[in-house]
Amino acid sequence: MALDERDVRQAPEVEPKSTGLGLLKGLSVTLKHALRPSITQQYPQEKPDLPPRTRGVIALKEANCTVCYKCSRECPDWCIYIDAHKETHEPASGGKGRSMKVLDRFAIDYALCMYCGICVEVCPFDALFWSPEYEYAETQMGEMLHDMDRLQDWLETVPPDPELEK
Amino acid sequence: MIAQSGVSFVNQWFDQYWLVLITKAAIVLIFFLVAPLGVGYAEHKVLAHMQARLGPMYAGRFHGWAQLLADGVKFVQKEDVIPAAADRWVFSLAPAVWLVPYIALFVVIPFSDEIFILNLDVGIFFVMAITSVTVIGVLMAGWASANKFSLIGALRAAAQLIAYELPLVLGAAAIVMQAGTLSMIGIVEAQQQYWFAISQPIGLGIFLVASLAELSRPPFDMPVADSEIVFGAFTEYTGLKFAFYLLAEYGGIVALAAVASVLFLGGYLPLPAMEFIPEPLWMFAKIGALSFLIIWLRATFPRLREDQLQRVSWLVLIPLALLQIMVVGVLKVAI
Numbered sequence: 001m002a003l004d005e006r007d008v009r010q011a012p013e014v015e016p017k018s019t020g021l022g023l024l025k026g027l028s029v030t031l032k033h034a035l036r037p038s039i040t041q042q043y044p045q046e047k048p049d050l051p052p053r054t055r056g057v058i059a060l061k062e063a064n065c066t067v068c069y070k071c072s073r074e075c076p077d078w079c080i081y082i083d084a085h086k087e088t089h090e091p092a093s094g095g096k097g098r099s100m101k102v103l104d105r106f107a108i109d110y111a112l113c114m115y116c117g118i119c120v121e122v123c124p125f126d127a128l129f130w131s132p133e134y135e136y137a138e139t140q141m142g143e144m145l146h147d148m149d150r151l152q153d154w155l156e157t158v159p160p161d162p163e164l165e166k
Numbered sequence: 167m168i169a170q171s172g173v174s175f176v177n178q179w180f181d182q183y184w185l186v187l188i189t190k191a192a193i194v195l196i197f198f199l200v201a202p203l204g205v206g207y208a209e210h211k212v213l214a215h216m217q218a219r220l221g222p223m224y225a226g227r228f229h230g231w232a233q234l235l236a237d238g239v240k241f242v243q244k245e246d247v248i249p250a251a252a253d254r255w256v257f258s259l260a261p262a263v264w265l266v267p268y269i270a271l272f273v274v275i276p277f278s279d280e281i282f283i284l285n286l287d288v289g290i291f292f293v294m295a296i297t298s299v300t301v302i303g304v305l306m307a308g309w310a311s312a313n314k315f316s317l318i319g320a321l322r323a324a325a326q327l328i329a330y331e332l333p334l335v336l337g338a339a340a341i342v343m344q345a346g347t348l349s350m351i352g353i354v355e356a357q358q359q360y361w362f363a364i365s366q367p368i369g370l371g372i373f374l375v376a377s378l379a380e381l382s383r384p385p386f387d388m389p390v391a392d393s394e395i396v397f398g399a400f401t402e403y404t405g406l407k408f409a410f411y412l413l414a415e416y417g418g419i420v421a422l423a424a425v426a427s428v429l430f431l432g433g434y435l436p437l438p439a440m441e442f443i444p445e446p447l448w449m450f451a452k453i454g455a456l457s458f459l460i461i462w463l464r465a466t467f468p469r470l471r472e473d474q475l476q477r478v479s480w481l482v483l484i485p486l487a488l489l490q491i492m493v494v495g496v497l498k499v500a501i
C-alpha cells in the first residue's frame with residue numbers, strides 16, 4: 001500500500017480492553033479513605049508530632065565552642081556571625097602563657113538560614129545542635145537574628161540523642 | 167384541614183390565587199437557595215475525607231457548617247468586574263439564563279403525593295426541556311466574555327450537552343413508556359410494585375452518567391477544565407455572578423438527583439416494611455444518596471479527554487438507550 005493511500009488520521013487502536021473493574025476498584029479506594037480517620041492535624045490547637053531529627057532551630061552550647069569559625073565559613077548563606085577576642089592565660093607554674101579565643105558574639109540570622117544543617121555537621125566539638133522547635137516567627141525581619149543567649153536557650157529543647165541501632 | 171392526596175399542600179392552605187402563587191414561588195426559591203448549600207457542604211466534607219483531609223473546620227465553629235454561608239458573604243463583597251471588550255448585556259444576562267432553569271425544575275419535583283408545587287401532566291417532558299436551556303446561558307457567557315478560554319469552554323459545553331441530552335432523554339423515555347405517564351407523581355405511583363431501577367438498571371446507569379455530563383461534573387468537566395482552559399465559560403465572572411454559577415452547579419446536582427430518584431428509585435415511596443418513616447424524608451434520603459454518589463465519582467475519576475467524552479455518548483450510551491427503549495416497547499406490547 002502506498003504511503004498516501006493510508007489513512008493517517010486513523011489513530012491506532014492501542015487502548016487496552018476495559019472491563020470496568022478498574023472503575024470499581026477506584027471507587028473502593030476513595031471510599032476506604034473516607035471511612036478512615038483523616039491524617040490532618042489541626043495545627044494551632046494540636047501540635048504536630050515531628051520526628052526527632054526535625055530541623056527546627058539550631059541551638060548553641062557555648063561551652064563547647066572553640067571559635068574555629070568552621071560553621072560560619074561553611075554556611076552557604078553566610079548567616080552565622082562570630083566575634084571573638086584572644087585571652088592569654090598565665091599558667092600558675094609559670095612559663096609561656098596559653099592563648100585562647102573567647103566568644104564575644106555568636107548569632108544566627110534565621111531570616112537568611114536555609115536549614116541545610118551544614119554548620120551542625122561540620123562543628124568538630126559538638127557545639128551546635130538541631131532542635132525541633134519551630135514557633136519563632138517574628139513581625140520584624142531584624143528579630144530573626146538570634147543572639148548567643150537566645151541560641152543557648154534553645155539548648156533545653158534539644159532532644160536526647162537517639163539510641164544507637166544494635 | 168383534611169389532607170387530600172393529589173392536591174398540593176399550598177392549595178390546601180390558601181384559596182386566593184395570588185397567595186397560592188406567591189407562596190409556591192417563595193417555597194421553590196427558598197428550597198433552591200438552601201438545598202444546594204447542603205450539597206455544597208457535603209461536597210467539601212466528603213471530598214476532603216476521601217482525600218484523607220478534614221475540609222472546612224472553623225466557619226460556624228462546629229465542623230465548618232457555615233462555610234458556604236461565609237463563601238456567600240465573600241462573593242457578595244467582591245467587585246463585579248465586566249471586561250472592557252465584553253458584550254455587557256449578554257454577559258450580565260447569562261447567569262440568569264443558566265440559573266433559572268434549575269429553579270424552574272424544582273416546581274415539578276414531588277416530595278409526597280401532597281407535598282409538591284405543580285403536578286404537570288408533562289412533568290418529565292418539562293424537566294428535559296428546561297434543563298437544555300442552561301446551555302444557552304453557558305454559550306452566552308462564553309461568547310460575551312471576549313475571552314478565548316471562555317469561548318472554547320462554551321463550545322465544549324455545547325458539544326457535550328448536545329451529546330448527553332440524547333441519552334438523558336432516551337433514558338427518561340424508556341421510563342415513561344413503562345410508567346405510561348409523563349407526570350412526575352404518576353411515574354412515582356407507577357413504582358408501587360417495584361422501583362424502575364430493578365426493571366431498567368441499564369437505564370439508571372445511562373441516566374446517571376448523562377446527568378453527570380449534563381452538569382459538567384467530573385469526570386465530565388471538560389467545559390470548565392481548570393487545568394486547560396482556566397474556568398471555561400465562567401473565566402471572566404466574579405462576585406455574585408460567579409456565585410450564581412456555583413449555585414447552579416449544586417442546585418443542578420440536587421435537581422438531577424431528584425429527577426433520577428423519581429424516575430428510577432421510586433421517588434418518595436418508602437422501602438417495604440419501613441413505611442413509618444415519612445415520605446418526604448425518603449425523597450431527601452434518595453436525593454442525598456445520589457448526590458453522595460455524584461461527589462464520590464468526582465473524588466475518584468480523572469477527567470475524560472474531549473474525544474473520549476463524545477465516544478462514550480455516541481457509541482455506548484445512545485445505542486444502549488435505544489436498545490432499552492426497544493426492549494421496553496416489545497415487553498409493553500407483549501405483556
